[in-house]
Amino acid sequence: MTTTSTAIKRGxxxxxxxDVPLKTAIVGGIHEGFAPEKVRYPFMVYNLxxxxxxxxxxxxxxxxxxxxxxxxENGVDASNVDQLILNAFDxxxxxxxxxxxxxxxxxxxxPGGPDTxxxxxxxxxxxxxxxxxxxxxx
Amino acid sequence: xASISADDLTLGILDAVEEGVRLGLEEIQxxxxxxxxxxxxxxxxxxxxxxxTSADVSSMATSRSRVGSIATGxxxxxxxGGAPHVMxxxxxxxxxxxxxxxxxxxxxxxxxTTERGSNHAYVGKGVIRGxxxxxxxxxxxxxxxxxxxxxxxxxxxxxxxxxxxxRGSAGGSFQLTSLLSARGRYEAFGKVGKNGExxxxxxxxxxxAGGQEVIGGRLRDGITIVGPFRNGPEIYGFVKAxxxxxxxxxxxxxxTDQEFGTRHHKSQPFLRPGLLESVNTIxxxxxxxxxxxxxxxMQKALESAVRSxxxxxxxxxxxxxxxxxxxxxxxxDIWKKLGx
Numbered sequence: 001m002t003t004t005s006t007a008i009k010r011g012x013x014x015x016x017x018x019d020v021p022l023k024t025a026i027v028g029g030i031h032e033g034f035a036p037e038k039v040r041y042p043f044m045v046y047n048l049x050x051x052x053x054x055x056x057x058x059x060x061x062x063x064x065x066x067x068x069x070x071x072x073e074n075g076v077d078a079s080n081v082d083q084l085i086l087n088a089f090d091x092x093x094x095x096x097x098x099x100x101x102x103x104x105x106x107x108x109x110x111p112g113g114p115d116t117x118x119x120x121x122x123x124x125x126x127x128x129x130x131x132x133x134x135x136x137x138x
Numbered sequence: 139x140a141s142i143s144a145d146d147l148t149l150g151i152l153d154a155v156e157e158g159v160r161l162g163l164e165e166i167q168x169x170x171x172x173x174x175x176x177x178x179x180x181x182x183x184x185x186x187x188x189x190x191t192s193a194d195v196s197s198m199a200t201s202r203s204r205v206g207s208i209a210t211g212x213x214x215x216x217x218x219g220g221a222p223h224v225m226x227x228x229x230x231x232x233x234x235x236x237x238x239x240x241x242x243x244x245x246x247x248x249x250x251t252t253e254r255g256s257n258h259a260y261v262g263k264g265v266i267r268g269x270x271x272x273x274x275x276x277x278x279x280x281x282x283x284x285x286x287x288x289x290x291x292x293x294x295x296x297x298x299x300x301x302x303x304x305r306g307s308a309g310g311s312f313q314l315t316s317l318l319s320a321r322g323r324y325e326a327f328g329k330v331g332k333n334g335e336x337x338x339x340x341x342x343x344x345x346x347a348g349g350q351e352v353i354g355g356r357l358r359d360g361i362t363i364v365g366p367f368r369n370g371p372e373i374y375g376f377v378k379a380x381x382x383x384x385x386x387x388x389x390x391x392x393x394t395d396q397e398f399g400t401r402h403h404k405s406q407p408f409l410r411p412g413l414l415e416s417v418n419t420i421x422x423x424x425x426x427x428x429x430x431x432x433x434x435x436m437q438k439a440l441e442s443a444v445r446s447x448x449x450x451x452x453x454x455x456x457x458x459x460x461x462x463x464x465x466x467x468x469x470x471d472i473w474k475k476l477g478x
Contacts, residue, residue, distance in 0.1 A: 033404035047399060050411035054418060065410055071401055115401050123401050129410075 003098035005051035008064045008132055011096035012046055012089075016068075019088040025081050026070070035071070037118050042072035042081050049129065062099070062134045069110060069127025078124040089130055099134035107131045151440065156373050158439035159366040162420040163375045165435060167363050170377060170412030174358040175396055357381040357393055361409070379409055 009032070016030055017023055028035060028043025035043050051064040068085050072078035086106055094101040112125030357379065365375025379393035399405030422434035433441070 034399060034402070045399070047405050047407075049405075049407040050414040052415050052418070063414065065414060067398065067405065067407075069399070110398050112398065112400075117401050125398075125401065 001098050002060070002136055002138065003096070005048055005062060005064050007097040007099060008051065008062065008066070008094075008134060009046070009048055011094045011101075012066055012068070012132075015092065015094055016044065016046075016085075016088065019084070022081070022084040022088050025084055028071075041123070042070050042077050044081070044085065045069045045071065045127075056135075059135055059137045061102075062132075062136075064132045064134070065107075066130050066132060067110060067127060068130055069112070069125055072124050072126075073121060075114070075124045075126070078126040082126045082128065086128065094132060094134075096132075096134050099136040101132065101134050103131060103133040105131055152368070152371070152373065154439045154442065155436070156366050156368065158420075158436035159373050159375050160363075161435040161439065162416065163363045163365065163377055165419055166377045166412050166416045167361055168412075169415050170361050170379070170409050171358050173406075173408035173411045174355075174361060174379075175406040175408065176355050176358060357396060357408075360393060377409065377412070 013030055016026075022044075026042055026044045028039040028041055030044045030046065031039070032045070033047055034045060045068075047067045047069075049065040049067055051062050054061040054063065068089065070078050070081040070085065072081060089104055090106045092104050094104050106128045108129045110125075110127045110129060112127075114122045114124050117123045360381040361377065361379045363375060363377055366373050367375060379397070380391055381393045381396075382389055382391055393409075395403060396406050397409055398407075418434070420435045422432055423437050
């Protein structure tokens with residue numbers, strides 16, 4: 001059975017949930033895209049940036065770029081959780097349904113300046129882009 | 139047999155690589171522009187969220203093309219010109235079959251329906267003529283108006299509205315329907331102050347490179363190429379995006395917000411998808427002896443140079459394409475180093 005980049009997103013969330021230190025640290029949970037207003041800080045947001053396919057002889061390569069970011073009320077918390085995300089994902093072997101993970105690595109930081117939320121609180125957004133290469137036979 | 143010196147060959151290859159880099163940058167720019175989110179100023183099917191995806195933008199491409207450049211399939215923009223903007227007029231007594239009527243547009247232009255007995259809806263400068271209930275399409279434009287089928291082949295820049303004249307259920311109302319949404323009308327026809335500037339979001343109306351007033355697509359038009367540059371044997375360039383909301387006092391470049399998201403806003407990446415989708419097109423290498431048409435842009439440029447050099451030189455090359463992080467979005471050290 002061939003699967004799409006949705007399986008990669010599912011694999012990312014599954015992996016984040018299975019990492020105990022990370023799961024404990026993100027009290028606001030894991031959200032796709034952005035989180036509702038009243039979610040507690042810190043929380044993690046993931047977003048699939050792009051996932052172009054490359055057809056090989058007998059197999060398909062998907063190069064997915066996923067942003068994993070943390071939102072926290074202070075920069076230290078944000079950096080700490082970002083480090084936990086790095087520990088969990090950089091160089092790991094993701095479990096992706098129907099696909100074999102070739103590479104999962106952090107390729108860039110996403111330094112965001114402090115923003116203010118709906119209550120006027122300063123919010124820090126820190127994260128990174130992770131490149132995930134998967135292969136599946138056709 | 140032609141001969142070529144080593145220096146000439148090196149220069150020729152560098153020129154070819156520079157051309158390949160330029161083509162690659164254009165490819166990335168084109169794809170990034172395709173992905174760039176565009177504010178919704180056109181009507182869309184009921185129930186559709188205002189937040190746009192790239193699929194939404196694609197689905198509205200036809201509407202945008204019709205209001206912008208129709209025949210050429212050019213930039214999907216809404217041009218604002220001096221043409222009358224008519225939303226509706228209710229002078230039923232003047233709009234019986236083949237009677238003459240007048241109405242005023244929101245911008246104060248006089249609009250008339252004068253064509254008694256005509257089977258065609260067409261428009262003159264500042265004037266709309268048509269037969270009520272004809273449902274014939276019309277386009278208003280200061281360059282003269284286009285009616286019936288001819289507007290489909292017209293590519294003039296100042297098309298403002300496309301619609302159909304029809305008689306409503308109230309019995310004789312006359313209406314030119316607009317492709318613009320309420321927001322689009324607000325932005326396009328916002329009040330103009332004493333200094334000639336529009337108020338509030340009306341300032342989102344801007345002039346494009348050709349001097350035409352347009353709404354929407356500020357970010358898409360802000361995606362530009364910088365380079366290519368030569369630094370010894372290294373040739374490189376950037377695709378950058380700059381978009382500043384004219385209604386904000388902070389002069390904040392919201393291209394970054396769109397690419398990476400904020401606390402309040404989901405990211406709608408456009409630069410990085412553009413890059414990732416282009417890498418294969420730029421760097422793909424195939425065996426020329428097999429007449430394979432899957433060559434990448436860089437290989438094509440190099441093969442062209444080698445052919446013009448008259449030599450069957452097999453040139454190894456390495457091409458990488460990557461993004462240099464969010465700093466590339468702003469006026470940062472990179473640009474200062476380049477003196478830009």
